[in-house]
Amino acid sequence: MRANNMVIGGINDDSVEMAERKGIGHPDSICDEITEQISRALCGYYLKEFGAIMHHNVDKALLVGGQSKPAYGGGKVIQPIALIIAGRATTQIKDKKIPVEEIAIETAKKWIQKHIPHLDVAKHIKITSNIRPGSANLVELFKRYGKGETPLANDSSFGAGFYPKTSLEETIIRIDTLLNDPITKIKFPFIGEDTKVMGVKAYSKRYFTVAMAMIDAYITDLSDYISKKEAVKGYIIHSLDLFDAEVDINTADDYNRESIYLTVTGTSAEHGDDGQVGRGNRINGLITPYHPMSLEAVSGKNPLNHTGKIYNYFAMDLSRAIVENNFADEARVFIVSQIGKPIDEPQLLHFQLKNKNTDNKTIESFAKEKLKDLSKYWNRIVYQ
Numbered sequence: 001m002r003a004n005n006m007v008i009g010g011i012n013d014d015s016v017e018m019a020e021r022k023g024i025g026h027p028d029s030i031c032d033e034i035t036e037q038i039s040r041a042l043c044g045y046y047l048k049e050f051g052a053i054m055h056h057n058v059d060k061a062l063l064v065g066g067q068s069k070p071a072y073g074g075g076k077v078i079q080p081i082a083l084i085i086a087g088r089a090t091t092q093i094k095d096k097k098i099p100v101e102e103i104a105i106e107t108a109k110k111w112i113q114k115h116i117p118h119l120d121v122a123k124h125i126k127i128t129s130n131i132r133p134g135s136a137n138l139v140e141l142f143k144r145y146g147k148g149e150t151p152l153a154n155d156s157s158f159g160a161g162f163y164p165k166t167s168l169e170e171t172i173i174r175i176d177t178l179l180n181d182p183i184t185k186i187k188f189p190f191i192g193e194d195t196k197v198m199g200v201k202a203y204s205k206r207y208f209t210v211a212m213a214m215i216d217a218y219i220t221d222l223s224d225y226i227s228k229k230e231a232v233k234g235y236i237i238h239s240l241d242l243f244d245a246e247v248d249i250n251t252a253d254d255y256n257r258e259s260i261y262l263t264v265t266g267t268s269a270e271h272g273d274d275g276q277v278g279r280g281n282r283i284n285g286l287i288t289p290y291h292p293m294s295l296e297a298v299s300g301k302n303p304l305n306h307t308g309k310i311y312n313y314f315a316m317d318l319s320r321a322i323v324e325n326n327f328a329d330e331a332r333v334f335i336v337s338q339i340g341k342p343i344d345e346p347q348l349l350h351f352q353l354k355n356k357n358t359d360n361k362t363i364e365s366f367a368k369e370k371l372k373d374l375s376k377y378w379n380r381i382v383y384q
Helices: 027-050 100-115 136-147 167-179 182-187 222-239 307-324 360-371 378-382
Strands: 016-022 056-064 067-069 076-079 081-089 125-132 158-163 191-202 205-215 245-249 330-336 348-354
Touching: 016 167, 027 056, 027 081, 027 100, 027 378, 081 100, 100 125, 158 307, 167 191, 167 205, 167 222, 205 222, 222 245, 307 330, 307 360, 307 378, 348 360
Parallel strands: 081 125, 205 245
Antiparallel strands: 016 191, 056 081, 067 076, 158 330, 191 205, 330 348
16 A cells, blocks of 8 residues: 555565666766776777787776755855776786786776766866775686686575566666667756665555656756656656556655756766765666575676676576576576685575466476587677
């Protein structure tokens, strides 16, 4: 039921659900996206120079929010954001030194320039890279792949995946995608990249709470802010046919105090909102407490033998394949590795299927065939 803006659902009631998605300019998303791009940049460098991907895990990043003074018509950033990147990587092969730090910082700058255009990388952010060589035992595990053998798991970890997404989950993605679509930004240039969509389904009703940074240079006063916020709300409802849903934007706004979600750069990172790798969306683009997910920080991990990354992709892909091959209507997949064991020999591969349409042996045989692809799975990740 819903009373006084509160939704209360029954016990074991499938008609109640929630999920969320953090947009590309959210501080956590920034950390995730940049570390993943650094991993891919290193993969590209290693492949070009040595013909193989070398050991690396650049999966640590901390964003420390800056300070800003937004103002109607345009404010300023008075203390820059700090982005600290850390991890491990191969920094030298024989006599050739690898410019890991330079690759990391340049990759971060390029990503920011492309995806958060109102954030000036020269003035608004200070990027520091502290990537060090990897530990000897993990490097040795990694090297086995270079000998033509199956990679050995870099960690005892697990992956979890499911398919298909629910209607609520799909709609959350559609709302955030719409807000950050280039066509939307042309129509509404004041929309920043820092967005978040929380979705709730309660019986026959859906509720979407949208956090949307608004760029001060495009806002003239409070009434203009309110008008533009309402215009975006209408645009979401009409574009996505959400007339039967409740959509709210920037619910923390207090018009009486003129406390509103105004930013200089389009991201809350400019003023006190911090970020960290692994706190954002899972690889399916969502945070899904009603569906299985791993808390593993996937971004930045090497795609050859770090099962904390590979197994999450695999679980998602296998779930989809099971459904698309009509073995079941819904699938959940769980897979566990042991450090030092071949990645295609997991300790556990477990399915939870709804409306199973075939026998267990067929599904198990199908899964075993999919496991054979794991030694080449890095292609699916690096070149996606």
